[in-house]
Amino acid sequence: MVPNHPSRATASPTTSPETRTSTTRATAVAAAALAAGLALTGCAGPDAASGAASDAAPAEPTPGGTLKFALGAAPQGVDPQQVGSNVSIYVARQLADSLTDQDPETGEIGPWLAESWDVSDDLTRFTFHLRDGVTFSDGSALDSADVRASFDAIAGDLGAAAPLAASYLAGYEETEVPDEHTATVVFDEPNAQFLQATSTVSLAILAEETAAVDPAERLQGDVVGSGPFVLESYTQDQGAVVTRREGYDWAPASAEHEGDAYLERIEFSVVPESGVRAGGLASDQFDAVGDVLPQDVPQIEGSGGAVLTRANPGVPFVLQPNLTRAPLDDVEVRRALLVAIDRQELVDTVLSDAFEPATGILASTTPGYADLSDRLAFDPEEAGRILDDAGWAPGPDGIRVKDGEPLEIEVTYTPVFTGSGPVLELVAQQLRAVGVDLTLRQLTAAEQTTAQDSGDYDFYYYNVTRADADILRTQFSTAQRNLSLREPDDVVDPLLDEQLGEADPATRETIAAEAQEALLDQALAVPLFELAQSIGVRGDVHGVTFDASSRLLFHDAWIEQE
Amino acid sequence: MSAVLRTRPAALVALAVVTLILAWALVPGLFTGQDPIAGVPADKLLAPGAAHWFGTDHLGRDLFARTVHGTSLSVRAALLAIGVALVAGSGIGLLAGFLGGPVDDALMRATDVLLAIPGLLLSLAVVTALGFGTVKVAIAVGVASVATFARVMRSQVLRVRHATYVEAARLAGAGRGAVLLRHVLPNAAGPVLALAAVELGAVILAVSALSFLGYGATPPTPEWGSLVAEGRDYLAVAWWYSTLPGLVIALFVLAVGVLGRALTRETRTDR
Numbered sequence: 143m144v145p146n147h148p149s150r151a152t153a154s155p156t157t158s159p160e161t162r163t164s165t166t167r168a169t170a171v172a173a174a175a176l177a178a179g180l181a182l183t184g185c186a187g188p189d190a191a192s193g194a195a196s197d198a199a200p201a202e203p204t205p206g207g208t209l210k211f212a213l214g215a216a217p218q219g220v221d222p223q224q225v226g227s228n229v230s231i232y233v234a235r236q237l238a239d240s241l242t243d244q245d246p247e248t249g250e251i252g253p254w255l256a257e258s259w260d261v262s263d264d265l266t267r268f269t270f271h272l273r274d275g276v277t278f279s280d281g282s283a284l285d286s287a288d289v290r291a292s293f294d295a296i297a298g299d300l301g302a303a304a305p306l307a308a309s310y311l312a313g314y315e316e317t318e319v320p321d322e323h324t325a326t327v328v329f330d331e332p333n334a335q336f337l338q339a340t341s342t343v344s345l346a347i348l349a350e351e352t353a354a355v356d357p358a359e360r361l362q363g364d365v366v367g368s369g370p371f372v373l374e375s376y377t378q379d380q381g382a383v384v385t386r387r388e389g390y391d392w393a394p395a396s397a398e399h400e401g402d403a404y405l406e407r408i409e410f411s412v413v414p415e416s417g418v419r420a421g422g423l424a425s426d427q428f429d430a431v432g433d434v435l436p437q438d439v440p441q442i443e444g445s446g447g448a449v450l451t452r453a454n455p456g457v458p459f460v461l462q463p464n465l466t467r468a469p470l471d472d473v474e475v476r477r478a479l480l481v482a483i484d485r486q487e488l489v490d491t492v493l494s495d496a497f498e499p500a501t502g503i504l505a506s507t508t509p510g511y512a513d514l515s516d517r518l519a520f521d522p523e524e525a526g527r528i529l530d531d532a533g534w535a536p537g538p539d540g541i542r543v544k545d546g547e548p549l550e551i552e553v554t555y556t557p558v559f560t561g562s563g564p565v566l567e568l569v570a571q572q573l574r575a576v577g578v579d580l581t582l583r584q585l586t587a588a589e590q591t592t593a594q595d596s597g598d599y600d601f602y603y604y605n606v607t608r609a610d611a612d613i614l615r616t617q618f619s620t621a622q623r624n625l626s627l628r629e630p631d632d633v634v635d636p637l638l639d640e641q642l643g644e645a646d647p648a649t650r651e652t653i654a655a656e657a658q659e660a661l662l663d664q665a666l667a668v669p670l671f672e673l674a675q676s677i678g679v680r681g682d683v684h685g686v687t688f689d690a691s692s693r694l695l696f697h698d699a700w701i702e703q704e
Numbered sequence: 705m706s707a708v709l710r711t712r713p714a715a716l717v718a719l720a721v722v723t724l725i726l727a728w729a730l731v732p733g734l735f736t737g738q739d740p741i742a743g744v745p746a747d748k749l750l751a752p753g754a755a756h757w758f759g760t761d762h763l764g765r766d767l768f769a770r771t772v773h774g775t776s777l778s779v780r781a782a783l784l785a786i787g788v789a790l791v792a793g794s795g796i797g798l799l800a801g802f803l804g805g806p807v808d809d810a811l812m813r814a815t816d817v818l819l820a821i822p823g824l825l826l827s828l829a830v831v832t833a834l835g836f837g838t839v840k841v842a843i844a845v846g847v848a849s850v851a852t853f854a855r856v857m858r859s860q861v862l863r864v865r866h867a868t869y870v871e872a873a874r875l876a877g878a879g880r881g882a883v884l885l886r887h888v889l890p891n892a893a894g895p896v897l898a899l900a901a902v903e904l905g906a907v908i909l910a911v912s913a914l915s916f917l918g919y920g921a922t923p924p925t926p927e928w929g930s931l932v933a934e935g936r937d938y939l940a941v942a943w944w945y946s947t948l949p950g951l952v953i954a955l956f957v958l959a960v961g962v963l964g965r966a967l968t969r970e971t972r973t974d975r
Contacts, residue, residue: 417937437749437762437941491745492762560937567924568763571742582923 203399203685204703208407209696212419214433214560216379216412218587219361222346223296224304227558228454228607228675229432231343231693233382233410237279238346238367241270241289242337243394244609244690249509251337254394255284255347255368265332265645270340272323276392278349279372286325290317291353293327296345303357305623306606309616310339312642332643334650335612342608342691368392370403370697381411397697398685404700416560420678423447429683429701433560434676436494446681451496452692453674455508456607457617458500459565460667461553466627467600469549474532476665480518482525482576483569488671492564496676500669503614503658507672510611510641512655517662518669525576534577542577550579554599556590559673566603569670597627605673607691611654614638618661626666634660715966721959725952729776738766740773740926749942759944761934765924771949774926778915778953781842782908788846789907790900793853798892800854801861802884812858818851827910831919838911838921845910849903856899860892867891901964905957912953928953 217230222238225231243254256270276284293311301308313333318326329336339345349366363376370393371384386403393400413419419431420438424445434442434449442449461479463470470476485499498506501515529542529549537543541550553569555562563584570580580601585593593599602625606613615638616622620630628634637657644650661667675692682702687695728735738756743765752759758767800811818826823845830844864870865888873883908928914920915929923930928949935945 415936417939421940435937437938441940487745491748491764563923564762568745570924571745571763574742584918584922 203404203698203700205402205404205700206406206703207701208409209405209429209683209699209701210409210411210427212413212422212428212431213381213410214416214419214431215414215558216587217376217382217410219378220363220373220376220382221304221357221360221365222343222367223292223300223307223348224357224361226306226344226606228693229412229558232432233376233384235343235346235369235689235693236371236384236408236696237365237369237373238343238348239276239369239392239394240342240346241340243396244338244341245396246688246690247396249609249690251341252395254341255392256340259337261337263645265334265336265643266329267326268329268336268340269324269326272325273392274323276368277389278366278368279387280349280351280366282349282366284347284368285322286317286319287322288350289325289327289347290319291350292345292347293317295353300353300357303361304344306616307344309622310336310342310345312622332645334642334644335610338610343693371408374407379412381409383410384408393697397695398687399698403697404685405696408696414557414560423678423680426680428680430677430679430686432675432677434494434678435492435561438678439494442678447678448681449496450677450679450686450688451674452688453496453498453505453507453672454605454607454692455505455609456613456691457503457605457667458505458672459559459562459603459605459670460500460503461569461601461603461670462617462625462667463601463665464597464599464625464627466597468547469534469544470551470600472532473664474528475534475549476668478525478528478532478576479573479578479668480662480665481521481528482578483572483668483670484520485518485669485671486520487572488565488568491568493561493671494676496674498672498674500671503661503667503669504611505672508609508611508613510651510654512658514658514662522576529577536577540574540577541579548579549577550581551600552581552583553601553603554583554585554590554593555603556585556587558587559605562603565670594625601668607673607693609691611651611657612642614654614657614661615642618666628666634664634666712966714962718959718962718966721955722963725775725956725959726779728772729779732769732772732776736766736769736772738769740765740769741924749938749945751942752944752948758948759942761945762938762942767931767945767948770926770931771928771952774928774931774949777838777921777925778908778911778928781838781845781911781920782904784839784842785846785849785907785911786900786904788843789849789853789903790896792846793850794857794893794896796850796854797857797859797896798861798884798889801858801892802865802880802888808858811854815851815854818848819855823848824910824913827914828917828919831914836919836922838915838927841911841914841920845907845914848910849907852903853896853899857892857896860895861888864888864891895968898964898968898970901967902961904964905960908953908957908960 213229215229217233218225218227219230220234222234225234239255241254241256243252245252255273255276257273258271260269272284272286296304296307297311297314313329313331315328315330318328352365355364363373370387370390372387374383374385376382385407386405388402390402416433416435416438420441422428423431424441439449463476465471489497489499502512504511534542534544534549537548541548553566555566566582573580606617619638620628620635637653637660641650641653644653679686685698685700687698689695743763745764747760747764748762750756750760756766758771761767796811800808826848827844830847831841834840834844870883870887873887912929915927916933920930921927931949932946938945
């Protein structure tokens with residue numbers, strides 16, 4: 143459930159000769175894609191995005207071998223359409239392909255399972271022409287019925303277990319299948335984010351039979367996809383093993399090579415301690431490790447390895463307030479917290495150079511991001527003044543008090559990211575300096591669903607990865623996830639809905655920027671820092687790449703063979 | 705006791721260590737002037753030195769201050785756990801041994817079941833059911849130690865149950881309750897109390913183990929086990945983070961063990 147969502151940059155048709163869209167729209171959308179690409183590459187840097195392949199004069203790729211990968215947290219499961227956390231996607235992404243592919247360098251949407259597509263002028267009908275010769279791992283051929291089954295399931299029963307995928311299909315009416323190579327997805331209102339969404343792992347296409355399987359069993363591994371690897375085993379909280387799919391011949395254009403993956407096998411194991419992961423890499427027990435923290439970098443580089451990094455677009459790590467609970471129902475308290483946190487100190491103390499302090503309610507690599515850093519500038523005196531004015535007077539033990547109630551806030555979090563605990567401890571330390579008592583409550587992945595459903599939290603700590611400003615609607619609209627349990631209003635909600643129906647990218651960006659300001663006006667989230675992927679690989683491992691949403695791809699990965 | 709201390713210098717050293725650490729628990733402010741909760745981020749992961757005896761942690765907090773302030777929580781949890789085990793275990797053993805027959809069978813088979821499950825596993829199950837927090841951890845560890853106390857108490861009760869003075873008390877017309885509390889319990893209690901002293905070390909380890917696993921106090925509250933746990937991620941760059949709090953735990957457990965054994969000998973010589 144912990145959000146961290148899949149995706150790539152903004153939408154648009156490109157490349158394919160068959161693509162037929164109205165000229166003006168095509169130009170406009172292409173511009174959006176380009177802007178997205180620039181934003182992505184601008185921050186990540188080409189060296190980071192291309193992984194280790196460019197280091198150290200690698201020879202020709204040598205197929206074969208087993209890559210042992212240490213995950214920093216336990217995956218929620220292996221169903222591409224349901225999972226949201228980065229570590230889950232590391233595994234699930236290898237099993238399934240999407241209709242489109244977003245180039246991590248340029249941000250352009252290119253063909254993958256769909257070799258071309260048309261978009262209607264009013265952004266309500268998306269027609270995909272499927273590629274020939276694609277088969278699922280059970281041998282059946284990909285056809286339009288699979289597309290329909292996948293989307294029908296997400297918009298139907300699976301939706302509750304796959305909130306992000308469901309949000310991408312908001313307003314979904316049906317998928318028409320005029321023939322077995324054509325699928326037309328129909329929405330009841332304009333859906334500007336949908337094309338980009340089809341490149342995400344959440345909307346990956348699975349075989350028709352999978353759609354009928356119980357969501358819980360799908361999470362445990364009962365899924366059939368068309369990806370370069372096939373699931374061999376998955377053990378909850380321990381790890382997963384995937385093996386190479388023979389005869390894979392439909393890698394997207396952004397991949398380095400066509401055909402089968404080089405690696406024979408990838409063994410994912412869950413190793414929550416970052417020091418153990420780094421030590422395991424240095425002592426050759428692992429070939430690659432996730433979530434490298436600053437204290438581990440010297441050990442990894444000292445053993446001849448490298449650390450690959452790439453920033454995640456989307457909603458940075460935030461504290462989202464539950465507006466039904468005191469004291470966070472007080473907007474002044476929330477506003478004070480915005481300026482009471484020294485974000486640079488968070489990054490300098492417990493994170494590494496790969497991470498950036500949050501400068502708005504979107505990560506800076508997200509298309510449509512608005513720089514609101516002046517509203518988030520660290521100013522403890524200002525925070526104190528706001529709290530004083532709101533009636534929170536300093537109490538005897540340093541914690542502020544109003545009407546006999548101390549200013550105590552609890553933050554609920556799950557350890558999806560290794561650095562979360564130390565970050566929140568440091569935030570608590572900073573807030574104590576302005577008289578706010580922040581306590582930490584760590585939940586397991588199983589407990590968080592209950593906590594979210596019952597609204598049992600003050601602050602909820604999370605991030606969501608997606609390279610489209612529509613993620614704001616997904617997270618903050620009262621009709622969507624709405625962790626704040628906010629009442630519908632006439633400022634934020636209309637803005638969030640309006641951007642979804644806006645076909646012109648420039649106008650859409652302006653509306654999104656207004657929405658970001660409106661969200662911070664009400665302090666509906668306290669941004670902390672932008673997530674980045676920080677992956678350690680051994681010196682003889684090459685070609686581990688990031689996709690446009692900074693999740694790992696192993697299709698091009700190879701290990702030097704003796 | 706004093707005789708033991710004179711003849712066994714190890715016990716004397718142990719007593720000094722235990723006294724010092726108990727003093728940490730009672731008046732931590734006397735031993736360190738630094739704040740255990742608020743650190744200076746710029747001073748993170750400093751090696752042990754004059755300013756920071758145990759070094760600093762990843763947020764620049766003084767580890768000696770955190771260890772000293774964490775003592776009270778850890779030691780209190782251990783004492784509570786021993787209390788739970790002692791009271792519940794002695795109660796069960798006393799009833800089983802004194803009443804005998806079917807009551808004895810029922811109670812002892814129940815403790816056999818408890819003994820069949822590894823202590824830490826049982827504590828884990830109990831703490832998962834109760835929820836997180838130091839008090840709940842203490843209760844869970846206490847429950848896991850009940851069986852040992854019940855067995856020792858029962859064996860002692862069986863020893864004194866048919867002693868002449870107990871029979872005499874019965875014949876003189878004392879009620880079962882009075883005999884149990886005034887004659888059996890005091891004469892059976894010695895070895896059980898000595899066991900409590902010996903078990904204290906094991907209980908501190910168990911409490912620390914559970915808090916190491918994340919069942920104890922929530923951060924940033926310091927606690928011995930969680931201090932060791934927090935240092936895990938920094939073992940390669942900051943050896944002192946887990947090591948020094950770990951050494952304090954080891955020292956305390958050792959000292960309590962030495963003292964406990966000295967006490968056991970004392971009760972044997974008394975007999």
